[in-house]
Amino acid sequence: MDNKRTEAATASLPVVSTRIYPRGALDILSRDEVARLKDASTGGLHDLLRRCALAVLTSGSASDDPRAAQELYPSFDIQVEQHDRGLRIELVNAPAMAFVDGELIRGVAELLFAVVRDLAWTAIELGPDESERLRTSAGLTDAVFGLLRNARILQPTEPNLVVCWGGHSIGREEYQYTKNVGYELGLRGLDICTGCGPGAMKGPMKGATIAHAKQRRRRPRYIGITEPGIIAAESPNPIVNQLVIMPDIEKRLEAFVRLGHGIIVFPGGVGTAEEILYLLGILLREENAQLPFPFILTGPTAAAPYFERIDQFIRLTLGEEAASRYEIIVADPERVAKRMAAGIRKVREYRIAQKDSFYFNWGLDIPLEYQQPFDPTHEAMAALELRHGRCPQDLAADLRRAFSGIVAGNVKEHGMRRVERHGPFRIHGDRDIMEALDDLLRAFVEQRRMKISGEYRPCYRVVA
Known part of the structure; x- marks a missing residue:
């Protein structure tokens, strides 16, 4: 980060202007990639880059109105500049809440670099020249794989990644329950992947951090997967240490089910119901009938009516077979974790038998x-x-x-x-x-x- 910075105030909110030099995946780029990224950031991609960057810089905001941050920081801007065959990012009138003593918080900086990295990859690798490939199911799966690999999310380790879905607007009791489940998962060496926002997406990560510390896990993974239309309403929570922005909701959902070795659903709203229906639709396919995929719906005692409604709706619309693909566990975090760990062991055995990778579920059939x-x-x-x-x-x-x-x-x-x-x-x-x-x-x-x-x-x- 450059030592030269200015401070100003827009309305009553303090802002900071500075420049930063990305590290990691963004410090090894060709001149052509840098030029194309710069062109994209000053053209059609600039508004998207600005909105996603502002969402990251306002992590922790209580609002879920995607226009709120833009109204609070109307003069914020971000520019990508070429510097020694690498990148320099200029932040103009950035929210001061992302800084401590004038320095951009390290975790926020990493998430900001992820925004630039993923939007660059999408603009360059999934641009108009790839339109023909993206009309096929195999081409779309390859695109999801490429995005995840470029983000360094794919790691050839033992199966241990649990995807947690749930609402960003939940009460204190439900939030505490998600933390308790995350704690039990962490004690069993399981990592967490969520939609990266607050509420049920933050709680499991927060609980797992304590358990991972107790188990002396050196490199736990807290993966957040989002997309441009959601990130402004659900800013990444500060525990996320690997963020990836998929181009649209469909690729985001496919990334969840290709990456994860099991899924836990906490109480949520419309978005959570969408995720449940997406996964059930895939698991109901004949091609996936024998594929093990632990799928648990859970919450505290007070959330039992919520899951009863969801279960009734699924049985009415999709039938008993759909209901047989998930298990509902109420008020028992330890049992949830034990059942998930046992299910992931079956996933491991199945992947070995099918000669499928641990880090990306190629065997799952997802139709076009x-x-x-x-x-x-x-x-x-x-x-x-x-x-x-x-x-x-x-x-x-x-x-x-x-x-x-x-x-x-x-x-x-x-x-x-x-x-x-x-x-x-x-x-x-x-x-x-x-x-x-x-x-x-x-x-x-x-x-x-x-x-x-x-x-x-x-x-x-x-x-x-």
Whole structure:
């Protein structure tokens, strides 16, 4: 970091201007890569880079409005400059909360470098020249693999990575429970991967840090996987030590299930329901029927009604077979960890028998319709077919898209703008499915599982 820096104040919030020199994956770049990155950062990529960088620099913010940080720091800017065949990053009027005694917090700096690294990789390696490859399922999986490898996430170690899903807006009791589960996982040598935000994404990491310290684990991994539309609403929590930004929600979800050796779901809201439906749709495929994948839904006693609603909704829409793919454990962190550890041992045995890698689940079959980005326009949301009689994995795919569109309308800037401009999304389907969907979403609101700035206004309207 350059010693020359200036301080100013925008409104009542202090800001800092400085320059930093990235280390690691960003200090070994060709001149061509540097030039292309610089061109991208001053062109169409600049606004995206600015928004993601600002999200990292405001880690710990209580707001989940993606426009809040931009309104608080309207003069913030970030520029990528060439320097000795490497990079120099200029921060202009950056939030002072990211600095201590004038120095950028080291963990924040690492996450900032990850933002530049991943957006550069996406712009350069997944640009227009790769459009043909990205029309195939194998090409999309290779793209996910390339992003994770470039981020140095893939490590040929023993299977031990647990993905934790759950809401960023949870109460104190549920948050403490996620910490307790993380602690039990950490005692058993398991690492944590989450969506990188607060709440149920931070708790397991926080609990695991104590357990890892007790077990003297030298290099524990706390992986955060996000995407540009979410990071501004769910800034990375400070425990994340490996961050990767996927280009869209579909590649983010595929990264979770390809990386993780098991998944634990804590109470959450619409985004959590979307993740559950995505995984169930994949596991219900005949090609994945024999593939071991420990999948546990858990929370404290007070969260039991939440999981009862989720379970009822899944049984109504996808059937008993879908419900057989997960286990619900209430108020027992130790049992959760033991069951997960046992399940991961089966994953290890299966991968060895199938000659599959430990660090990337190549054997999992993910069809193209689950990989192609879903753009939640009003027309696309209205075209979803939420009806009985469809193949469960196909219905799961459309249910996942419905929840994805609702997430967009609630917390993603482009989705919020569409709803403001054209009114609520209209979602069509069979009456009992529509009633169950509406009841589930209203329950999320009543239980305060949708942390929305101001009064909650539904971004959807169900039509039976």
